[in-house]
Amino acid sequence: MQYCRRRNRLLGLNHGQLMLKTQTSSFPTLLRSLGRAAVEFIYPPTCLLCPTGISEEADQHPDFCSGCLNKLTTVIANACLRCGAPVGPFTIASDHCILCKREGFAFDEVIRLNLYRDETRVACLRAKNPSGALLAKTLVNLLVDAQQIRLSQQTFDAIVPVPEHWLKRLVRSQYAAETMARQIATRLKVRLATDILAKARWTPKQAKSSPVQRRQQQQDAFRAVKSSLQGQSILLVDDILTTGATADAAAKALKRAGAKRVVVAVVAVSPPRV
Ligand SMILES: [Zn+2]
Ligand SMILES: [Zn+2]
Structure with missing residues (x-):
């Protein structure tokens, strides 16, 4: 409280x-x-x-x-630029890590605040609550400030939250991904687009699913509502990236509609999942 x-x-x-x-x-x-x-x-x-x-x-x-604040903004010395997971000190960050090479993610880059652990984990869970909007916005402010350089190095045509199925939206007064996307759009002064990507079908809660099950559950779970995103660069926003299956499926749908580049922005990335 x-x-x-x-x-x-x-x-x-x-x-x-x-x-x-x-x-x-x-x-x-x-x-x-x-x-x-x-x-x-x-x-x-x-x-x-x-x-x-x-x-x-x-x-x-x-x-x-x-x-x-210190725990939320702890800098991770070396992380994979593609998925945000920490990598060894001798690994070049711009090279894809083992996980990225294995999965072949459709998104191009992950920009994140921290790993999903300690205070960051607590904050992400609380931001999902109906009263978590302020916390969600505050976490986004930390993310934007921490990743100012990477965010300013590229131009986005739209900020898109990872959508939830309309039935789930009916029972939720606040949806963290959308609150966060709205705040990033405000901070970056880029158009928020909640109408170009939709959840095509209901998917079960993923917390207890294995990585393989998550990939199967998310396969073709999204569809681009607008038929042409030709050449567009999209910043896809979610609160947490766990296995990457959800962001991958959403990025695939955006790229099928013509998006040239999909960058994922999340507050937290799960620690290495190899
Ligand atoms: Zn405190
Ligand atoms: Zn990676």
Whole structure:
């Protein structure tokens, strides 16, 4: 709940709580709620990931304490430019790693903030929650700042979130990939396009699937809605890249429609999966 308390969320959250308490609870409970609201108002906001208090002026990214910020932005010395996974110190990053060579991914490059572990993992999971939009946007700001050079070296025609099936969208008020894509589009001043790629069919949850199952599940799972993306360069956005199967299937659909280049932007990449 820490991240719910940032900035003016105090009013919205506690108003709802207080209304509920007023209808269903006793006077002492209402007093406790009022007291809690007063404490949260007086004390400075806390880190989005832990209870540490932070100052708005303390940092370029005042949404995290310095400990969490350091862990979120730890630089990985040498990583494969194609899939974002760490590679050995003697491997040339522009060469594809073993995984990339084996899989033959349809996307051309992965730009990511960090590996899916520790605070980054916690942040990604929380960003998926209905109340995770602020965290999702903040993570994107970290990503854009950390990867400023690589992002500024290329031009994109559109920012495209990895789409979810329309049935899943019905039950979700916030979809992390789309929130993140919207924020990247704002930061890069590039058109957000939510209408050029669609999920063609329902796919099961992938958390418990093996890499082989994931590839089978995602095969032809996407279709480009617009028939021609001839020569376009697309920045495809998702929150996490695990095996790469989802991004690969989405990139294939975009390239079948004529896209020249598909770069994937994610907050986190799973540690080496070979
Ligand atoms: Zn923290
Ligand atoms: Zn690779």
